[in-house]
Amino acid sequence: MDTKTVHVETVEQAHVLQDVKFAADRLRRSLGDLRHDTNRQMELLDQGYQTQGLSHQTLQEVVQYQGALDALIRTATYVGLTSGQIQAVTTTPDFVSIRSEDERSA
Secondary structure (H helix, E strand, O other), X not given: OOOEEEEEXXXXXXXXXXXXXXXXXXXHHHHHHHXXXXXXHHHHHHOOOOOOOOOHHHHHXXXXXXXXXXHHHHHHHHOOOOHHHHHHHHHOHHHEEEEEHHHHHO
């Protein structure tokens, strides 16, 4: 997959968008861990074993990261970032670079 560059106007916007990208990645990893734990629990139940349920720590991380991402998205909107810019870094963060107009003119 080719890397996509998201252009923003200011360095501040670039920093906020980078934070959104990082938070989305953390949330995605925690959701992956939760999905893995859930699948493992279901396999054990199918085999007739009694399980202890899902990890409270993983569930807390998901809630924490979702809250952080929501707050960062509100901040991103406040500093003038568009939904398209935000969506670009939250859907495919590994293939997105962020560049500000301030950096290009320096």
